[in-house]
Amino acid sequence: xxxxxxxxxxxxxxxxxxxxxxxxxxxxxxxxxxxxxxxxxxxxxxxxxxxxxxxxxxxxxxxxxxxxxxxxxxxxxxxxxxxxxxxxxxxxxxxxxxxxxxxxxxxxxxxxxxxxxxxxxxxxxxxxxxxxxxxxxxxxxxxxxxxxxxxxxxxxxxxxxxxxxxxxxxxxxxxxxxxxxxxxxxxxxxxxxxxxxxxxxxxxxxxxxxxxxxxxxxxxxxxxxxxxxxxxxxxxxxxxxxxxxxxxxxxxxxxxxxxxxxxxxxxxxxxxxxxxxxxxxx
Amino acid sequence: xxxxxxxxxxxxxxxxxxxxxxxxxxxxxxxxxxxxxxxxxxxxxxxxxxxxxxxxxxxxxxxxxxxxxxxxxxxxxxxxxxxxxxxxxxxxxxxxxxxxxxxxxxxxxxxxxxxxxxxxxxxxxxxxxxxxxxxxxxxxxxxxxxxxxxxxxxxxxxxxxxxxxxxxxxxxxxxxxxxxxxxxxxxxxxxxxxxxxxxxxxxxxxxxxxxxxxxxxxxxxxxxxxxxxxxxxxxxxxxxxxxxxxxxxxxxxxxxxxxxxxxxxxxxxxxxxxxxxxxxxxxxxxxxxxxxx
Numbered sequence: 379x380x381x382x383x384x385x386x387x388x389x390x391x392x393x394x395x396x397x398x399x400x401x402x403x404x405x406x407x408x409x410x411x412x413x414x415x416x417x418x419x420x421x422x423x424x425x426x427x428x429x430x431x432x433x434x435x436x437x438x439x440x441x442x443x444x445x446x447x448x449x450x451x452x453x454x455x456x457x458x459x460x461x462x463x464x465x466x467x468x469x470x471x472x473x474x475x476x477x478x479x480x481x482x483x484x485x486x487x488x489x490x491x492x493x494x495x496x497x498x499x500x501x502x503x504x505x506x507x508x509x510x511x512x513x514x515x516x517x518x519x520x521x522x523x524x525x526x527x528x529x530x531x532x533x534x535x536x537x538x539x540x541x542x543x544x545x546x547x548x549x550x551x552x553x554x555x556x557x558x559x560x561x562x563x564x565x566x567x568x569x570x571x572x573x574x575x576x577x578x579x580x581x582x583x584x585x586x587x588x589x590x591x592x593x594x595x596x597x598x599x600x601x602x603x604x605x606x607x608x609x610x611x612x613x614x615x616x617x618x619x620x621x622x623x624x625x626x627x628x629x630x631x632x633x634x635x636x637x638x639x640x641x642x643x644x645x646x647x648x649x650x651x652x653x654x655x656x657x658x659x660x
Numbered sequence: 661x662x663x664x665x666x667x668x669x670x671x672x673x674x675x676x677x678x679x680x681x682x683x684x685x686x687x688x689x690x691x692x693x694x695x696x697x698x699x700x701x702x703x704x705x706x707x708x709x710x711x712x713x714x715x716x717x718x719x720x721x722x723x724x725x726x727x728x729x730x731x732x733x734x735x736x737x738x739x740x741x742x743x744x745x746x747x748x749x750x751x752x753x754x755x756x757x758x759x760x761x762x763x764x765x766x767x768x769x770x771x772x773x774x775x776x777x778x779x780x781x782x783x784x785x786x787x788x789x790x791x792x793x794x795x796x797x798x799x800x801x802x803x804x805x806x807x808x809x810x811x812x813x814x815x816x817x818x819x820x821x822x823x824x825x826x827x828x829x830x831x832x833x834x835x836x837x838x839x840x841x842x843x844x845x846x847x848x849x850x851x852x853x854x855x856x857x858x859x860x861x862x863x864x865x866x867x868x869x870x871x872x873x874x875x876x877x878x879x880x881x882x883x884x885x886x887x888x889x890x891x892x893x894x895x896x897x898x899x900x901x902x903x904x905x906x907x908x909x910x911x912x913x914x915x916x917x918x919x920x921x922x923x924x925x926x927x928x929x930x931x932x933x934x935x936x937x938x939x940x941x942x943x944x945x946x947x948x949x950x951x952x953x
Contacts (some may be wrong), residue, residue: 386758386858387758387759389755389757390755390758390759390798391755391759391762393751393752393755393890394752394755394756394759394766397748397751397755398769398770401769401770401773401826401829401830402769404781404784404785404788404826405784407784407795408784408787409786409886411787412840417795420793421794422792422793422798423795423798424794424795424798426791426795430924445740457867459866464737472682473679473680475678476677476679476680477676477677477679477681479676480672480673480674480676480677481677483666483667484667484669484670484672484673484676485665485666485669485674486669486674489673492677492681495681495682495684495685495689496680496681498684498689499688500686500940501933501935501937501940502689502692502933503936504885504931505887505890505909505912505913506692506695506887506909506912506929506932506933506936507688507691507692507694507929507933508912508913508916508917508925508927508929509695509696509698509916509917509922509925509929510690510691510692510694510698510926511687511691511693513691514686514687515687518686526752526773529683529687530683530686532683533680533683533684533687533688534680538680543749548720553666563667563672564672583713585829586774588774591777592775592776592777592778592780592891594777594779594890594891594894595890595894595895595913598894599917604924607866608777610777610780610891611779613779613780613783613895614779614783614891614895617783617786617895625789626790626793628940629783629787630784630787631778633783633784636777637775637776637777637780638782640775640776640777641772641775641776643773643775644771644774644775645768645770645772648767648768648771651771652834655831655834655844656834656835656838
């Protein structure tokens with residue numbers, strides 16, 4: 379604040395509050411819809427204030443499915459999403475740590491070739507190679523299981539780059555000291571590199587968890603068995619049925635549950651989230 | 661790139677890069693080269709045999725009005741998403757940069773749509789704008805707008821643009837705010853002493869100084885609108901009505917996975933790959949410089 383301008387301050391706060399109102403409005407409407415019953419959701423105009431059926435809808439969602447995804451409960455879909463998100467985030471971090479370690483701390487033939495090969499993955503998002511990738515996964519028998527949902531997505535150029543950057547800032551004396559003390563490469567990796575990049579790992583985990591949780595196209599392609607549905611695509615199939623028989627209160631309850639875990643991660647670990655976001659996009 | 665001090669050569673580094681490289685080859689490079697190969701083949705009607713036709717698939721694509729239409733639509737869609745979400749985020753960040761009290765709270769309340777999956781964001785907006793019961797749809801009808809995005813293509817486009825922009829505001833907001841907070845306070849103070857008001861300071865100092873951030877965000881928003889909005893389109897409109905919201909990524913999926921036109925879909929994939937490569941090059945060549953004022 380440079381000078382006193384009460385009017386300008388009032389305008390700033392008003393704009394911000396208005397912005398928050400617009401950003402939050404869709405979520406509020408979702409929450410309100412999730413707390414009413416089916417009958418109320420057919421009467422126009424729809425309510426703007428929450429009703430008394432929230433817990434009832436929640437219990438229903440956890441025990442049974444909705445719409446076209448009737449065969450699988452929302453609870454089960456949440457579990458699938460969680461497994462997929464954790465496998466993707468954990469897998470990406472693990473293999474990127476290892477390859478960044480190799481590229482920074484070893485001199486070996488084809489080192490740069492491997493580096494560029496990893497770099498290329500940045501240019502090949504799944505959206506541009508849908509059918510051939512589907513075919514590979516089908517040939518490997520990875521359709522309709524957790525491996526197929528996660529493994530093809532865990533190569534990561536951005537994570538490898540970030541760890542490379544982090545390792546390059548670690549002073550060479552660390553390695554010299556470790557070698558004088560007789561530590562081998564893996565010992566050095568586990569006892570020095572990994573602990574020293576702890577915050578970066580955590581920041582990256584936050585970003586990758588959200589990335590994994592919100593996957594849509596990939597699970598859509600490779601799951602036909604409804605018991606493998608993730609929550610994000612489950613909502614899509616609920617919407618399909620909604621055209622004839624809308625069960626909006628249950629769909630909105632599921633949408634609420636689908637966004638809860640990543641939102642909690644973002645809000646609860648805000649510092650790490652912002653750090654991860656700015657570091658990986660560099 | 662490489663440490664001055666490193667470990668003795670051994671087989672270990674190969675084992676360390678093996679998982680990443682194996683996944684890259686199996687799930688990235690192999691399928692991409694398949695797409696490249698496939699894009700030059702034509703299959704017969706029964707999928708029994710295929711013929712090598714060089715660039716005929718590409719020629720056919722660029723002669724196809726529906727493909728060119730999808731191209732135009734994608735350009736329009738991504739520019740609109742970038743314009744709306746960036747200007748909203750810029751205004752909010754400029755205000756958040758000014759306020760002292762409650763800055764953190766505002767930030768917290770503005771960032772979480774980032775975490776909402778595109779398909780879920782689509783579901784929320786679809787509910788609000790549902791032609792029969794949606795709250796926003798009823799408000800529009802009360803204003804005399806004949807709202808039905810399931811029939812009216814322009815309205816469907818407007819809806820997916822809104823949903824996509826809404827989700828992207830938090831990302832842009834965070835980067836704009838970080839950019840503004842990196843500007844030395846002495847510059848702003850000097851301008852204030854010279855008598856420049858807040859608006860003047862914003863347009864003559866802050867806005868020019870965050871140009872690199874703006875450019876970076878423009879590229880990232882185009883990438884987002886091109887590829888990450890598939891979930892919104894698929895959940896809300898399925899490219900309809902009458903292809904009014906069919907963007908390139910959706911068309912690749914629809915032609916290949918639903919329509920089973922393998923050659924045409926692969927050719928589209930190759931064009932998209934070229935676009936991603938172009939965007940990545942722009943991002944890496946020019947954006948590295950974004951912190952050097």
